[in-house]
Amino acid sequence: MSLTQEAVTEALKSVIDPNTGKDLVSTRCIRNLAVNGADVRFEVELGYPAKSQHEPIRQMLRDALSGLAGMGRVEIEVSSKVVAHSVQQGVKLLPGVKNIIAVASGKGGVGKSTTAANLALALAAEGARVGMLDADIYGPSQPQMLGIGDRRPESLDGKTMEPIEAYGLQAMSIGFLIDIDTPMVWRGPMATQALNQMLKETHWKDLDYLVIDMPPGTGDIQLTLSQSVPVTGAVIVTTPQDIALLDARKGLKMFEKVGVPILGVVENMSIHICSKCGHEEHIFGAGGGQSMCDDYGIPFLGALPLDMQIRQEADEGAPTVVSDPDGRIAATYKSIARKVAVSIAEKSKDMTHKFPNIVIQNT
Numbered sequence: 412m413s414l415t416q417e418a419v420t421e422a423l424k425s426v427i428d429p430n431t432g433k434d435l436v437s438t439r440c441i442r443n444l445a446v447n448g449a450d451v452r453f454e455v456e457l458g459y460p461a462k463s464q465h466e467p468i469r470q471m472l473r474d475a476l477s478g479l480a481g482m483g484r485v486e487i488e489v490s491s492k493v494v495a496h497s498v499q500q501g502v503k504l505l506p507g508v509k510n511i512i513a514v515a516s517g518k519g520g521v522g523k524s525t526t527a528a529n530l531a532l533a534l535a536a537e538g539a540r541v542g543m544l545d546a547d548i549y550g551p552s553q554p555q556m557l558g559i560g561d562r563r564p565e566s567l568d569g570k571t572m573e574p575i576e577a578y579g580l581q582a583m584s585i586g587f588l589i590d591i592d593t594p595m596v597w598r599g600p601m602a603t604q605a606l607n608q609m610l611k612e613t614h615w616k617d618l619d620y621l622v623i624d625m626p627p628g629t630g631d632i633q634l635t636l637s638q639s640v641p642v643t644g645a646v647i648v649t650t651p652q653d654i655a656l657l658d659a660r661k662g663l664k665m666f667e668k669v670g671v672p673i674l675g676v677v678e679n680m681s682i683h684i685c686s687k688c689g690h691e692e693h694i695f696g697a698g699g700g701q702s703m704c705d706d707y708g709i710p711f712l713g714a715l716p717l718d719m720q721i722r723q724e725a726d727e728g729a730p731t732v733v734s735d736p737d738g739r740i741a742a743t744y745k746s747i748a749r750k751v752a753v754s755i756a757e758k759s760k761d762m763t764h765k766f767p768n769i770v771i772q773n774t
């Protein structure tokens with residue numbers, strides 16, 4: 412019996428994408444399937460970056476076909492294509508930027524900047540083109556974390572600033588434009604204006620994702636920023652103690668109010684593992700991030716331990732995802748990055764309108 416396209420498709424239907432939980436046929440990821448005698452060739456196009464998953468997915472597809480009678484050679488090409496998604500109503504997308512991910516926290520000092528840096532690097536490691544915009548006006552830390560502290564952006568055309576390259580990321584920080592040693596009183600409108608200028612006047616080059624390290628808190632400045640920046644979705648970083656979770660809930664509500672979808676919650680400093688004896692301790696409490704996600708029906712993206720390695724590497728200007736790319740911590744950041752990217756990919760291009768249409772009727 413000779414091999415048919417239908418039989419191959421049927422066999423491929425049994426393969427579930429581990430990242431989306433759906434089969435690759437019904438999600439239309441299988442392209443250009445060609446059956447030539449006993450040989451099969453096709454492409455798989457994932458909607459999210461997942462370099463680390465290409466080989467395992469290829470292997471699962473091969474395994475699914477191996478049982479077919481009359482099977483010859485199998486050639487599978489796996490790639491990723493990230494598309495642009497809609498943002499809040501009334502806010503325009505940025506040229507050269509497909510999706511913007513806001514990394515926010517209700518409370519300061521929970522590790523938002525460290526998470527933002529590692530998330531951006533993890534998305535890049537999975538094969539995406541990624542930018543990092545440090546909008547933390549209270550304490551811009553990305554230049555230091557990305558090891559580019561003393562460099563300043565240049566302008567080639569006199570109109571736009573060139574982002575600074577760091578570990579493959581296109582980086583821009585409010586810290587490049589202000590002297591962080593000088594105490595500055597930033598008022599709301601000034602901060603918004605500075606951020607808008609950085610967003611629009613940076614020469615972003617074909618970015619799949621721009622990660623924004625937001626200023627911590629849920630005050631007027633944060634609210635204005637979350638309204639004016641064209642955000643695809645927000646990631647909330649929290650530590651597990653009650654006070655941080657309370658503030659994280661406020662952050663969540665703030666984004667909800669302005670129509671920005673929540674991509675999920677990252678619990679940082681979740682557990683402490685003693686570097687000497689390996690004893691595990693929930694210093695800041697256990698399970699808080701997960702239960703907050705259960706309450707609001709949003710994804711729990713993952714948990715990072717309180718680990719000296721994370722602090723040392725970030726402070727030294729080479730965050731863990733680049734310092735120890737094959738380690739356990741980098742694997743957690745990459746898993747979080749894939750969940751964020753999958754959640755964006757699954758977002759409908761037409762965002763549900765938050766505000767009702769106003770119809771004027773002539774009577």
Ligand SMILES: Nc1ncnc2c1ncn2[C@@H]1O[C@H](COP(=O)(O)OP(=O)(O)OP(=O)(O)O)[C@@H](O)[C@H]1O
Pocket residue numbers: 516518519520521522523524525526547550552627679680715716717718719721722723725726
């Ligand atoms: N999981 C972790 N384990 C150990 N240290 C961490 C971890 N996450 C962050 N840190 C350290 O905690 C400090 C605060 O982190 P970070 O600057 O990322 O917090 P933040 O929430 O962005 O703060 P801010 O409110 O100032 O913006 C840094 O020194 C960082 O290296």
